[in-house]
Amino acid sequence: MTDSNSNTKSDPPAPLQSSFQVLSSAGESFASVRVQNLQGTISVGRDAWGRANKLQPALISTCVSFAQPFGTASSGDVVNAETAHYGNLSKNLLSTLNLFDASSPPKDPNVVGKAETEGPSSADVFELLWVGLTGRVVDGSQRVLPLDQVPFLDTGKLRSLELTVLLPKASLLGEGCSLTVTACFKEGADGNPLKAYARSIRIHGLRVPTLIGVNANERKAKQMVLADVVIDKLDVTRDIHPEVERMVVDAMEASSFETLEALAVHIGNKILSDFRIGDDPKPARERGWQVKISLSKPIAVPLAECPTIEIKMGADLP
Template sequence: MLSFLRKPAAMDNTTTTAADADPAAPLLSTFQVRAQAGEPVAVVRVRNLAATIPCGRDAWGRSGKVQPVLLSSELSFRSGFQTSSADDRLVDSETVHYGNLSKTLLAGVEGLSSAGAAASNTTTSSTPSSSAIFELLWVRLTGRVLDGSRVALPLDQVPFLDAAALRSLSLTINLPKASLLGAGVSLTSTASFKDRDTLLGGGDDDNNDKNTNAKSKDDGDEPEKKKNPLTAYARSLRISGLHVPTLIGVNDNERKARQMLVAEVEIDRFDITGDDVHDQIERVVVEVMEASSFETLEALGTHIATKILDDFQPSMFPEGSSPAQDEAPPAQTMRERGWLVRVSLEKPIAVPFAECPAVEVRMGQGLP
């Protein structure tokens, strides 16, 4: 089970190979993907399904620890619930049963608790990352890996969802105890789907490479139909509710002592799919805030975002080890990788008669 989670795209009993893969959907921002999907007309969602499993890294950065997990999903459909509402019964082509959606999500992680208990009695840990568990759940729902390029479901199983009926799909894994100073860490993916005509071969597919993925018409064959149901997908990491005492403010009294700030950091177009790095990002944010002597939230928020985009380098090697010099990956900033960083800072005691003033800054590739 755990070995599958680490390489979810290479499941046994599937017939799809790399050569057979469809073109991958592009990784865009969450805003762009939701804009592509359009305004929802019918939605089914399940929020905060609770489970307790070994997942990723805990607040201290340790792997192999059991922790609570909250699962949420939102399905947006292409058409309304006309038949279901008129007959007062569920119609599979229009909607899904939220109870069955809940069972599907929980079934995806039900075997991990016992596996985690067994792993805790050994000297080595085989805990899957949150990204690996996320991929497993996505495959159970759609039958394909996150970018839609490859079927990853065993031949004797069918996906829970009908891609042709969907406008968009969102899935979130929230780890409420995975932050030392915050309210939790969450990983979210949102995907927009092609319409039914395109999926069935009657429409244009912008993701296809017509030169390499279609048969020549000179051979008398019809162009090969690609089956990736996605037009695009987004992936974001969020660290919520970081409470950090910070020296901040323009008034004389504010320069005499630290006051509590509440920070939220979200990284869109998040492309790290291996080990969890949320603890490393939190450490960077906290260190910047603790060393702050800025007068304005605007300057501090911009400094935090710049620090992540230009200076942060994730450590992707096991605890206590480091790569050899010739094995070290080439340095590439997170800005160059395409990350979009949103930093929100709240100052709860600054305005006595308001809950809090807040400033938000968003920086990254393609933004000023």
């Protein structure tokens, strides 16, 4: 993203915290603008089978929260610097997404081969989207937008910013996988405007036949269990959702637990103790990750949509 016109001066990066910590630090929002599920397609990340560089749909959502209420923007019934034009916000996100499609393919055969097997990660695209909005990289440490370009958002007027990229076709048994960054901002800051930021991935709506339950009828056959898995305080940028999904599905398929609570803790411990990034021997627990597991049994209670339990475990948690 850098070039000869960019400001390459670096500032200390903002600390990586949990999403809860960042939103708590930001405080209550008095005014915000949201864009939900902006649709595009791109060859990014990894698909449901773990293959890289495959064209797939992407849904982009963002929430821009301002430090001050809408004053003259509301009283004067005009779109001004107190708010963000949601039409232009959408155009900014889509035009940034299209930068990958507009890029010229590499000519070096070695580079071409690597691009075909690896391709851009979800985090690569995310970085571009974030830079287009704020002018800085995700941790705020460096301004990489050329000096003659103004970022879409004035970070000095922001309380928080949340950006999510959802790949709805990137899960074999679920409703998709998403990457989310949430940041809170300092008031009148020189240099890095971020107070803190959080990065998380989520596997949405896994549907796995599971042997679970305390009743005699539930011990005779597997029933469908819905699972949502969130990994927070994520300190890596590579796409890991296929491996995380496989680990969760394996744990659920092998289950003989009677309670959702025991199964959820088992899944959380499996991720924290056994999941590793490539050849790095450090387990997820030592990386400081936090894992949130939500499990539902849709047919367990006839007159309710579904009973659900949710647990959160990992670094800095009981």
